[in-house]
Amino acid sequence: MNRGRGVVIKSERELALMREAGKINAQALAAAVSIIQVGVSTADVDAAAAEVLRKHGAESAFLGYPGPYPYPAVTTVSVNEELVHGIPGKRQLKEGDIVSIDCGAIIEGFVADSAITVGVGEISPEAQRLIDVTEQALFECIDKMRVGNKTGDLSAAVQTYVETNGYNVVREYTSHGVGRSMHEDPQVPNYGQSGRGLPIRAGMTIALEPMVLTGGPETRVMPDQWTVASRDGKLTAHFEHTVAATQNGPWILTVLEENLDEERLIRYNQYFAGRVNPTVAKGVDTDESVIFGP
Numbered sequence: 181m182n183r184g185r186g187v188v189i190k191s192e193r194e195l196a197l198m199r200e201a202g203k204i205n206a207q208a209l210a211a212a213v214s215i216i217q218v219g220v221s222t223a224d225v226d227a228a229a230a231e232v233l234r235k236h237g238a239e240s241a242f243l244g245y246p247g248p249y250p251y252p253a254v255t256t257v258s259v260n261e262e263l264v265h266g267i268p269g270k271r272q273l274k275e276g277d278i279v280s281i282d283c284g285a286i287i288e289g290f291v292a293d294s295a296i297t298v299g300v301g302e303i304s305p306e307a308q309r310l311i312d313v314t315e316q317a318l319f320e321c322i323d324k325m326r327v328g329n330k331t332g333d334l335s336a337a338v339q340t341y342v343e344t345n346g347y348n349v350v351r352e353y354t355s356h357g358v359g360r361s362m363h364e365d366p367q368v369p370n371y372g373q374s375g376r377g378l379p380i381r382a383g384m385t386i387a388l389e390p391m392v393l394t395g396g397p398e399t400r401v402m403p404d405q406w407t408v409a410s411r412d413g414k415l416t417a418h419f420e421h422t423v424a425a426t427q428n429g430p431w432i433l434t435v436l437e438e439n440l441d442e443e444r445l446i447r448y449n450q451y452f453a454g455r456v457n458p459t460v461a462k463g464v465d466t467d468e469s470v471i472f473g474p
């Protein structure tokens with residue numbers, strides 16, 4: 181591990197540990213998503229993810245995280261206008277809600293951080309469009325996570341895609357380096373200019389996380405002092421992957437192939453640098469180094 185300008189470059193061994201943490205985190209999110217239905221509480225969602233971490237001997241990167249008071253759960257579960265940092269509790273999910281789940285797992289001191297937004301039951305076309313745009317903004321950003329680019333390219337990719345689709349990006353919260361700590365340098369805003377910022381180097385690992393608002397970009401912190409919601413009460417969404425830059429392109433550390441339906445598998449493949457070949461895209465060749473690896 182070497183440090184330069186506050187950015188921590190990871191060794192191959194460290195990337196492998198982050199990948200282990202990333203797989204567990206992906207399973208935790210999948211477990212949380214799998215129980216979502218009308219009437220389930222946000223605490224139940226948290227418990228499903230917590231169980232996966234426990235089973236794999238992973239620590240939580242969130243539990244006890246310093247803030248106004250130590251963060252009290254393993255996930256954040258943010259509903260509708262809640263953008264990030266929603267504290268799981270008794271709230272029961274309703275038909276048409278959209279739920280953002282964020283989780284962080286630690287293996288041998290290395291953190292992986294990822295988030296997903298899903299609907300409860302049948303959701304409105306607007307809510308579905310928001311989810312689709314936010315997820316695609318993440319892909320647009322991942323595609324810029326390449327050696328030779330600058331961190332401003334990541335920011336600009338998110339902002340351009342989101343604003344072109346008529347939504348706003350958050351201003352107060354950012355994508356961030358991740359590794360031995362959940363939040364390392366660099367901070368990478370959801371807005372900015374391409375060509376600016378720090379050069380992206382092989383071994384850099386960033387938790388890329390578009391946070392998107394259908395209304396104005398302003399947020400407010402709720403009385404629980406953690407939950408961040410849109411100030412105007414309009415719908416929001418959040419997707420996140422921990423991604424390493426490698427000499428061969430971006431490597432998503434927090435995805436599990438078995439969690440992906442065929443459409444998503446094809447979509448992921450499209451973001452790996454000219455490696456789209458019909459056989460692989462159909463999931464026939466499941467060699468991770470081809471599909472998701474560097």
Ligand code: MG
Binds near residue numbers: 284420
């Ligand atoms: Mg996160």
Ligand code: MG
Binds near residue numbers: 356420
């Ligand atoms: Mg994060």
